[in-house]
Amino acid sequence: MNYTLHQLQVFLKITQTQSITKAAEELHLSQPAVSIQLRNLQNQFEIPLTELVGRRLYITDFGKEIAIAAEKILNEVYAINHKTLAYKGQVTGRLKISAVSTGKYIVPYLLADFLKLHQGIELVLDVTNKAKVVETLEQNEVDFSLVSVLPDKPQVEQEPLMENKLFLVANGEVDVKGKAFNMQIFETLPMIYREGGSGTRFITERFIQSHNLPVRKKLELTSNEAVKQAVIAGLGYSIMPLIGIKNELQQGDLQIIPVEGFPIKSQWSLVWPKNKSFSLPASSFLDYIKKEKERIVQEKFGWINKY
Known part of the structure; x- marks a missing residue:
């Protein structure tokens, strides 16, 4: 057996991602480089490590056993490296x-x-x-x-x-200069939500329920960046954490709508x-x-x- 630590590392990442493409992305390698490492490792075993069904990659039972062993080997290598640095007085x-x-x-x-x-x-x-x-x-x-x-x-x-502040935001073209709104504004606004399970969604829903607000949910998106782009495009309004919209506020792509009871704080x-x-x-x-x-x-x- 002449497999290398690099081959084991690549194979372990393939088993974790179930994809050569995703493994290449996470390892910052090209797809051909990952495929070559997998092939070189496979050549040292008579039993298949993976199998391709249609376009989907599957790890064989034998491949899963090799992945477990590979992880143990790599962990031991990490431990050796950390101990070496520790003897030099470094936190490792x-x-x-x-x-x-x-x-x-x-x-x-x-x-x-x-x-x-x-x-x-x-x-x-x-x-x-x-x-x-x-x-x-x-x-x-x-x-x-x-x-x-x-x-x-x-x-x-x-x-x-630090404090987390959430504001109602709109795209930069909405005319709100010199205006102040009460919470009844939510009766007319098409709202864009984060997906269920996000902290922003939890804070937003808790606030809406505690104030019994009549909200029209128009969209549900799975990332803060997706919500920002949807609001900038004029698809609706959203309650967003201030921490994530600094640049958009400065550039005028987004603006805060002044509403009583805001910002929401956590x-x-x-x-x-x-x-x-x-x-x-x-x-x-x-x-x-x-x-x-x-x-x-x-x-x-x-x-x-x-x-």
Whole structure:
């Protein structure tokens, strides 16, 4: 057997994504390069690792066994690398974080300087919706999660970071200058929603229900970016987190509609399961956030106070 660590890494990613195309994207390789690595690995086994049915790739039972072994081997290699760096006095290991989708506008700034200080840390970051973030917490798959709404389950501890403000927004062509609206405005507006399971959707629905607002839902879209483009195109209005529309507000593509009772407020927090045992990278990151969060928020997000 002459398989390489790179071949194992590529094959493991193929089994995780069930796709050569997706594996190539996540590994930042070309599709032909991934196919070559898979073929070279397959040539060392008499039993098929994968099979193609129609256009869909399937992992054989034997391939699944090899993937399990490959993951163990790669984890051992990571451990060796981390131990080597640890003997040099560096904080090493994996730091796993999940973040709700709108958190992508925040989490890079929380991590940038920390990772520069500790170059031996390997970051695993998953940006997804609120429901999946809660699932990663429940399964203890991550060290921390960035959320704008605290989950009911599991029980978590938190480090508050900054205020989350949500406003009713329209495209830049709507004439609202000098006007102020009460909540009855929602009777006439075609509203664009985030998908079920998102934190923005949860906050929006909680506000609407608590004020018994008569809302007309026109569209439901699966990302903050999709909602922004739909509003800019004039397809409707939406309640959106301020953190994700800075550029569009400055460029005049979007505008805030002044409505009584707004903005809706929640809080961005870093959370983790109660009584969680931290790895060295995780405890170092939490210490860093506690010391540096006020500086980061002021430097990177001070503009929020203008709204």
